[in-house]
């Protein structure tokens with residue numbers, strides 16, 4: 414899978430650009446705040462329907478203009494598809510091969526993207542929300558049904574929180590919780606079951622990569638930590654649901670007095686250990702970086718195993734930050750297999766890159782392909 418061409422109009426600081434890409438490597442060089450990330454963001458948008466930096470599409474429109482438009486040609490399983498994305502401040506219009514897409518979940522799966530940026534260190538260092546997002550995005554991209562359930566589940570959590578508060582204030586009766594508990598545990602157990610399956614796969618993939626980067630010295634382990642109680646991969650969805658239901662029964666008073674849903678996939682986490690030590694709390698900077706890189710590479714391999722094709726990889730400001738070992742590891746994974754977009758402020762930090770690539774310079778939203786760079 415690769416992006417052959419992209420046309421951008423009024424997108425962030427890019428007034429207009431029409432770019433053709435290499436199916437393997439594309440490098441964007443420019444000083445800070447010139448628009449490199451904006452290009453990567455537009456590719457991310459085509460895959461997921463949302464920006465990785467903002468939930469507000471209005472921010473994507475070039476200041477002073479009243480719409481933005483993106484059109485791209487994607488080669489997927491040797492077939493060319495066209496995806497367009499337009500927004501005029503009120504209406505989003507997404508089309509695949511000229512057919513309108515009404516729900517974001519219907520867009521997912523056409524273009525799979527993995528982005529790796531400096532913020533991804535939060536995946537290891539940050540709070541549980543970053544790891545939940547990692548799992549949710551990964552699974553949603555290859556499984557629209559999961560994404561659909563996730564949206565419904567989040568809606569249920571919102572409604573249930575409202576009800577818990579009203580019960581606390583004596584405005585509603587406790588019995589009303591029953592229906593919401595049914596929905597919460599039904600959808601929640603589906604999400605947890607799927608996450609357990611995926612974590613099992615990513616755990617194996619990430620450990621392999623991690624061992625390679627650390628020369629076999631370190632052993633990375635991923636474990637899904639659920640707020641509903643002790644669960645395992647061997648359990649059926651019904652068994653997980655039962656544990657969830659029991660937890661809610663036991664904690665009913667607690668949840669009412671707090672006025673918030675305290676248990677379920679929206680409160681779960683992914684524990685990351687290296688040689689048995691929690692890398693979030695006790696890992697060195699280097700260990701945390703290596704773990705983040707291993708997770709990202711595992712993400713690529715996971716998507717390949719699910720979709721039969723590698724996703725597109727966006728490396729925003731990270732390649733130049735990696736040390737020689739990690740750079741060569743990453744290059745080995747992507748070379749000739751994965752279309753990759755790399756941004757950097759200078760070409761010197763990319764000297765390890767050889768072979769075929771296309772080079773673009775970007776200055777104040779103007780993108781110029783350097784001639785003869787292939």
Ligand SMILES: Nc1ncnc2c1ncn2[C@@H]1O[C@H](COP(=O)(O)OP(=O)(O)OP(=O)(O)O)[C@@H](O)[C@H]1O
Nearest residue numbers: 425426445446447448449450451472473474475476
């Ligand atoms: N809606 C918008 N309209 C016009 N310009 C915008 C808009 N949103 C962001 N910008 C501008 O885009 C620029 C940021 O671009 P981008 O984030 O792509 O930078 P970058 O080249 O990746 O820089 P860095 O190397 O610092 O990451 C800033 O100058 C910002 O003011």
